[in-house]
Amino acid sequence: MRRPPLIDGLQYDRWSEKIFRQLREGGVDALHVTIAYHETFRELAANIAAWNHWFERYPDLIFQGFSADDVERAQESGRTAIFFGAQNPSIIEDEIGLVPVLHRLGLRFMQLSYNNQSLLATGCYEAEDAGLTRMGREVIAEMNRVGMVVDVSHSAERSTLEAIEHSTRPIAITHANPASWHPARRNKSERVLRALAESGGVLGFSAYPHHLKNGSACSLDEFCAMIAHTAELMGVERLALGTDLCQDQPDSVVEWMRSGRWTKRIDYGEGSAAAPGFPEMPAWFRDNRDFGNIAAGLRKVGMVEGEVAAILGGNWLRFFASSFGPASAL
Amino acid sequence: MRRPPLIDGLQYDRWSEKIFRQLREGGVDALHVTIAYHETFRELAANIAAWNHWFERYPDLIFQGFSADDVERAQESGRTAIFFGAQNPSIIEDEIGLVPVLHRLGLRFMQLSYNNQSLLATGCYEAEDAGLTRMGREVIAEMNRVGMVVDVSHSAERSTLEAIEHSTRPIAITHANPASWHPARRNKSERVLRALAESGGVLGFSAYPHHLKNGSACSLDEFCAMIAHTAELMGVERLALGTDLCQDQPDSVVEWMRSGRWTKRIDYGEGSAAAPGFPEMPAWFRDNRDFGNIAAGLRKVGMVEGEVAAILGGNWLRFFASSFGPASAL
Numbered sequence: 001m002r003r004p005p006l007i008d009g010l011q012y013d014r015w016s017e018k019i020f021r022q023l024r025e026g027g028v029d030a031l032h033v034t035i036a037y038h039e040t041f042r043e044l045a046a047n048i049a050a051w052n053h054w055f056e057r058y059p060d061l062i063f064q065g066f067s068a069d070d071v072e073r074a075q076e077s078g079r080t081a082i083f084f085g086a087q088n089p090s091i092i093e094d095e096i097g098l099v100p101v102l103h104r105l106g107l108r109f110m111q112l113s114y115n116n117q118s119l120l121a122t123g124c125y126e127a128e129d130a131g132l133t134r135m136g137r138e139v140i141a142e143m144n145r146v147g148m149v150v151d152v153s154h155s156a157e158r159s160t161l162e163a164i165e166h167s168t169r170p171i172a173i174t175h176a177n178p179a180s181w182h183p184a185r186r187n188k189s190e191r192v193l194r195a196l197a198e199s200g201g202v203l204g205f206s207a208y209p210h211h212l213k214n215g216s217a218c219s220l221d222e223f224c225a226m227i228a229h230t231a232e233l234m235g236v237e238r239l240a241l242g243t244d245l246c247q248d249q250p251d252s253v254v255e256w257m258r259s260g261r262w263t264k265r266i267d268y269g270e271g272s273a274a275a276p277g278f279p280e281m282p283a284w285f286r287d288n289r290d291f292g293n294i295a296a297g298l299r300k301v302g303m304v305e306g307e308v309a310a311i312l313g314g315n316w317l318r319f320f321a322s323s324f325g326p327a328s329a330l
Numbered sequence: 331m332r333r334p335p336l337i338d339g340l341q342y343d344r345w346s347e348k349i350f351r352q353l354r355e356g357g358v359d360a361l362h363v364t365i366a367y368h369e370t371f372r373e374l375a376a377n378i379a380a381w382n383h384w385f386e387r388y389p390d391l392i393f394q395g396f397s398a399d400d401v402e403r404a405q406e407s408g409r410t411a412i413f414f415g416a417q418n419p420s421i422i423e424d425e426i427g428l429v430p431v432l433h434r435l436g437l438r439f440m441q442l443s444y445n446n447q448s449l450l451a452t453g454c455y456e457a458e459d460a461g462l463t464r465m466g467r468e469v470i471a472e473m474n475r476v477g478m479v480v481d482v483s484h485s486a487e488r489s490t491l492e493a494i495e496h497s498t499r500p501i502a503i504t505h506a507n508p509a510s511w512h513p514a515r516r517n518k519s520e521r522v523l524r525a526l527a528e529s530g531g532v533l534g535f536s537a538y539p540h541h542l543k544n545g546s547a548c549s550l551d552e553f554c555a556m557i558a559h560t561a562e563l564m565g566v567e568r569l570a571l572g573t574d575l576c577q578d579q580p581d582s583v584v585e586w587m588r589s590g591r592w593t594k595r596i597d598y599g600e601g602s603a604a605a606p607g608f609p610e611m612p613a614w615f616r617d618n619r620d621f622g623n624i625a626a627g628l629r630k631v632g633m634v635e636g637e638v639a640a641i642l643g644g645n646w647l648r649f650f651a652s653s654f655g656p657a658s659a660l
Binding site for chain 2: 040041042045046048049050052053095097098100101104105106
């Protein structure tokens with residue numbers, strides 16, 4: 001019997017042979033990677049070209065994933081399947097017709113907004129959230145049609161609830177934690193988490209310090225107890241990981257993530273003027289070789305093997321299988 | 331037994347339900363369509379979005395073709411497989427990495443130049459032809475690797491010969507005729523045609539009046555006699571059709587084709603100030619229902635059924651099968 005899949009629901013590392021080898025050492029079968037924050041369509045194409053270059057250069061370590069079957073292919077060939085996603089709909093600019101074009105290129109996740117208001121929805125840092133826009137409703141329907149996952153990790157509360165409601169297919173919060181555990185703007189209310197679970201969506205737990213109680217000092221026990229608690233609210237089958245690992249990135253990258261080209265000042269986002277850079281990851285999750293720590297922590301808080309396997313990849317795999325193809329194939 | 335495939339190697343019509351229905355009436359199984367003349371990458375994406383819209387709207391008439399197998403699928407389902415191509419490398423701008431991105435989107439043909447000098451090669455209207463550029467050699471190698479056909483229909487003589495020589499896979503002249511029959515700048519020398527044939531490439535005969543002896547008045551007999559004569563030079567297995575049909579296009583489109591954004595004046599190309607628009611197609615090829623005329627004409631000049639079938643589609647099908655996949659699969 002094949003071992004259960006190990007899948008991470010979001011990373012944005014400074015990609016290198018070292019990291020690709022760590023993915024293999026850590027036994028990561030599939031990974032959703034962010035390929036755009038504030039990029040235009042043209043800039044995204046350049047990012048895809050860079051990924052193609054890595055695929056060509058490291059064919060024994062990684063390959064591009066298009067369907068859930070590629071997770072099995074990854075396991076069989078001892079490689080990591082890389083699935084593309086974007087944290088911002090800037091990549092479709094003002095053209096709904098780019099949704100199927102990007103799906104053809106393998107884009108499998110797209111956030112409706114990144115912190116700010118987008119053409120589609122409101123971001124979690126805006127003061128006012130008017131919910132989905134006219135274009136937002138149209139684009140969600142198109143994403144549903146082709147099989148591109150609606151991700152609302154950085155969206156505001158009302159927009160998130162409306163996206164869950166409006167989408168005809170389950171959506172994802174690829175990387176966030178419950179706000180009841182740590183009240184960050186990026187973390188999600190119980191109302192959102194309950195609606196997500198009821199609609200069949202998936203929550204990927206984040207190990208990014210700004211989303212953790214006690215930040216970088218958060219203990220593995222605290223993190224895993226929070227997961228166990230969330231399982232009571234949402235059900236284990238709705239839970240997964242989205243570590244938000246940003247390994248080896250220089251601080252200029254977190255500046256780009258936060259400030260893009262939309263402000264002339266520096267927006268510190270979850271950071272502050274005193275701590276403007278990337279925070280230090282918790283000791284129990286430094287890189288892709290550390291998923292075993294999380295598995296051990298989940299066992300320690302009382303989860304049985306099947307639950308641990310579901311959270312570490314089984315739930316994402318099932319979600320991938322029902323999400324990445326056209327609606328007509330369902 | 332399945333009937334032989336009917337494949338046209340180039341059209342740029344003003345697409346409409348009427349034309350898609352004529353493709354079915356005419357029994358056209360596959361078609362290489364031009365989706366860009368002077369477009370940038372971003373503009374090309376909008377053109378693909380327009381095609382996606384047609385595919386969604388007329389699924390019983392057309393679908394996008396990606397591999398030679400799709401020709402069989404077209405025959406089985408009574409539809410026309412549409413294969414994308416560009417007449418100009420403007421679509422990759424200055425970035426070789428866009429070649430695999432566009433291949434993923436289904437681009438199966440790309441001309442190295444369109445009348446003018448490009449970043450890759452010289453066009454047939456330039457006074458000087460310095461042959462392939464540095465980037466041209468790199469891009470041909472990349473096209474060879476992924477399975478995108480090098481098309482030199484609008485390229486100049488030396489660039490064309492160097493492309494045939496440099497390409498590790500057979501290339502195509504999708505739409506042109508022998509210059510010895512009608513000495514247009516767009517038609518090809520015997521030297522080029524011989525080199526193309528020896529390398530395993532394919533020539534698609536054009537029915538566009540500026541490429542025909544006597545223009546719009548060219549008779550079917552003259553056209554088919556020219557094909558029979560070219561068969562003696564190149565071998566029947568190297569010959570196909572590329573009608574260059576531009577059905578229902580307004581004259582503003584031929585202006586875009588010729589002048590793009592590269593001149594402030596009007597460039598008349600193959601036309602003239604006295605006849606600046608699209609020429610009238612010959613009486614024996616008005617639209618996609620007229621391929622039977624060409625088949626009859628080829629029989630009349632003495633071709634046997636197998637030869638007619640090869641020219642009307644069999645040769646393109648074999649070429650598609652060996653050209654559209656990655657070199658590593660050969």
